[in-house]
Amino acid sequence: MIRIISLFLLLLVTLQARENPFFPASSHTVSAQEEMPSSSTVTPLKRATMMLSPDAHIIKEVTVRFQTSQGSVETRTITLEHQLDPQLPLFITQSYSGTENRSVTAEVKQPFTTVAVLPGVNFLEDGLNAIKIVTNDSLTKHFSIQHPQRLVLDFARKGSDFASLERTLNGETFRSLRVGSHGDYYRVVITLKSRKKCSIDTAKGSVAIRCP
Numbered sequence: 001m002i003r004i005i006s007l008f009l010l011l012l013v014t015l016q017a018r019e020n021p022f023f024p025a026s027s028h029t030v031s032a033q034e035e036m037p038s039s040s041t042v043t044p045l046k047r048a049t050m051m052l053s054p055d056a057h058i059i060k061e062v063t064v065r066f067q068t069s070q071g072s073v074e075t076r077t078i079t080l081e082h083q084l085d086p087q088l089p090l091f092i093t094q095s096y097s098g099t100e101n102r103s104v105t106a107e108v109k110q111p112f113t114t115v116a117v118l119p120g121v122n123f124l125e126d127g128l129n130a131i132k133i134v135t136n137d138s139l140t141k142h143f144s145i146q147h148p149q150r151l152v153l154d155f156a157r158k159g160s161d162f163a164s165l166e167r168t169l170n171g172e173t174f175r176s177l178r179v180g181s182h183g184d185y186y187r188v189v190i191t192l193k194s195r196k197k198c199s200i201d202t203a204k205g206s207v208a209i210r211c212p
Helices: 002-016
Strands: 047-050 058-067 073-084 090-096 102-107 113-118 121-125 130-134 139-146 150-160 165-168 174-181 183-192 201-204 206-210
Touching: 002 090, 047 113, 090 130, 121 174, 139 201
Parallel strands: none
Antiparallel strands: 047 090, 058 073, 090 102, 113 121, 121 130, 130 206, 139 150, 150 183, 165 174, 174 183, 201 206
8 A cells, every 4th residue: 555655656746847748848849930030021132332442453252142041051152353443332233134034143343444644634434334534633614515415524723734635435335535725724525425314423533424
């Protein structure tokens, strides 16, 4: 009789030691939301911008680190060897051309090349739709003329007496570049191949002309 009572007490202590004896002692259910964020909480990629250090010169490679739909993290790298303009940003954009053709592209601005040089002034073109005028002279006035479309920019410089300059441009947007001295200023005339809406942005030491 004593043995039966002892076994009954031992069984009772064992059952009370566990909160629920019908399930494993350590049970923790991990939901899918804990493992990986829901796609509804992540905003679609439209455009991301990255500025480089002022002394950036050549881009060597681009690496993208991404998470798959199964939750694993992977990377992809492309090797590049292109000259950079540190004053321009790098863009990562996602563009959709139709419902079946989707692509993610890393866009690097086309490097500028020098097309003309005058004392204290450098003229650069990217071959697509942008011209940069590198100078410490102040832009005092600018306007456009039609038929054909020309952009006219006046820069202040006392005693401006350098010889006139004319260059033919071989890019997609611009036809020619002309520069003439007018005493206290010099005038830059840029002729376009077709009519476009252009923007002129001034920064310290440069003026950028873009005609997308």
